Amino acid sequence: MPATPLVQLENLTRDFVLGQETVRVLKGIDLKVYHGDFIAIMGSSGSGKSTLLHILGCLDRPTAGTYILDGQTVEGLSDRRLSRIRNSYIGFVFQEFNLLPEATVYENVMLPFVYANLDRITCRSRVVHAIENVGLGNRLKHRPAALSGGxxxxxxxxxxxxxSPRLILADEPTGNLDSANSRDILTLFEQLHAKGATIVLVTHDDEVARSADMTxxxxxxxxxISS
Ligand SMILES: Nc1ncnc2c1ncn2[C@@H]1O[C@H](COP(=O)(O)OP(=O)(O)OP(=O)(O)O)[C@@H](O)[C@H]1O
Ligand SMILES: [Mg+2]
Known part of the structure; x- marks a missing residue:
């Protein structure tokens, strides 16, 4: 039996209305992402990569077409249900990091657990484990301003x-980093992929794209779909 995709997009469009004008930014996207895939999205500035990633991340909705995430059709879901899916299924990494400046490393990583139905001890150990996994176990109480970009x-x-999201989405995660830090972040994504994570990553960097299974x-x- 063929595997069911984790993500399935069919003829997906996204229009933005600006004054009198409607601009079609996504013009009929078909895409399947299977469990364990690592897909890189490339393309020129303004071509619609972030728009697509926001829809995949349930941060935005398509104008038309179908988005099926893990067997659920996303279009018909209420905002409340959509945000619950976002918080339990999807890990989003942005180019600008989007950390809370006043919160410590520990507090920043704890944020998504506000929505999780877990006891404090479990939350604490998952947060510390996640921070140790990225090599920052000795930075728990630092604030973002006291950290390097990487x-x-x-x-x-x-x-x-x-x-533990089922889908990891990253929008130019190395876009603001120098080459040494980019390499470290890329290694992290490669390790996640080796452990079976499903990753969709937007990048302008050929080296980053080469780590993916498909560009x-x-x-x-x-x-x-080129390779
Ligand atoms: N909220 C919005 N309202 C109107 N137009 C928008 C909106 N968001 C995006 N667009 C337009 O959609 C187009 C695609 O934008 P998008 O951010 O998806 O591009 P991108 O491929 O991610 O580019 P970059 O590589 O520069 O990040 C752009 O022309 C942009 O102006
Ligand atoms: Mg973008």
């Missing part, structure tokens, strides 16, 4: 992973 991105990855290219709102 360390901040590792905190963001720990936060995305602490809830898809976005051109003006359409996806070309």
């Amino acid at each position: 360390e901040r991105q590792r905190v963001a990855i720990a936060r995305a992973l602490a809830i 898809v290219c976005m051109h003006d709102g359409r996806l070309d």
Whole structure:
């Protein structure tokens, strides 16, 4: 029996209305992501990569078309149900890290657990474990300003992973990092992939894309599956 995809998009579109004008940014996307896949999305600036990733991450909804996530059709779900899915299924890593500046490393990684139905001791051990996994076990009480860019991105990855998401989405996670830090972050994604994680990552960097099993290219709102 063929495997069921974790993510299935069919003829997905996203329009933005600007004044009198409607701009079609996603123009009919078809994509299947299976458990354990590592897919890189490349493509020029403005081609619609982040728009697509936000929809995959249930941070935004498509205008038309179908999005099936782990067997559930996303379109019909209420906002409440959608945010519950987002918080329990999806780990999102952004280019700008998006950490809370006043919160410590530990508190930042604890954030997604606000929605989890877990006791304090379990939460604490999952948070500490996630931080240790990205090599920052000795930085629990630091605030983001006291960390390097690479360390901040590792905190963001720990936060995305602490809830054990079924899908990891990363939008240019190395875009603000120098090459040594980019390599470290890439190694983290490669290790996650080796452990069976499902990853969709947007990048402009050929080296980052080479770590993936498959690269898809976005051109003006359409996806070309190139390798
Ligand atoms: N909220 C919005 N309202 C109107 N237009 C938008 C909105 N979000 C994105 N767009 C438009 O959609 C297009 C695609 O944007 P998107 O951010 O997805 O591109 P991208 O491929 O991620 O580019 P980059 O590589 O620069 O990050 C752009 O032309 C942008 O102006
Ligand atoms: Mg983008």
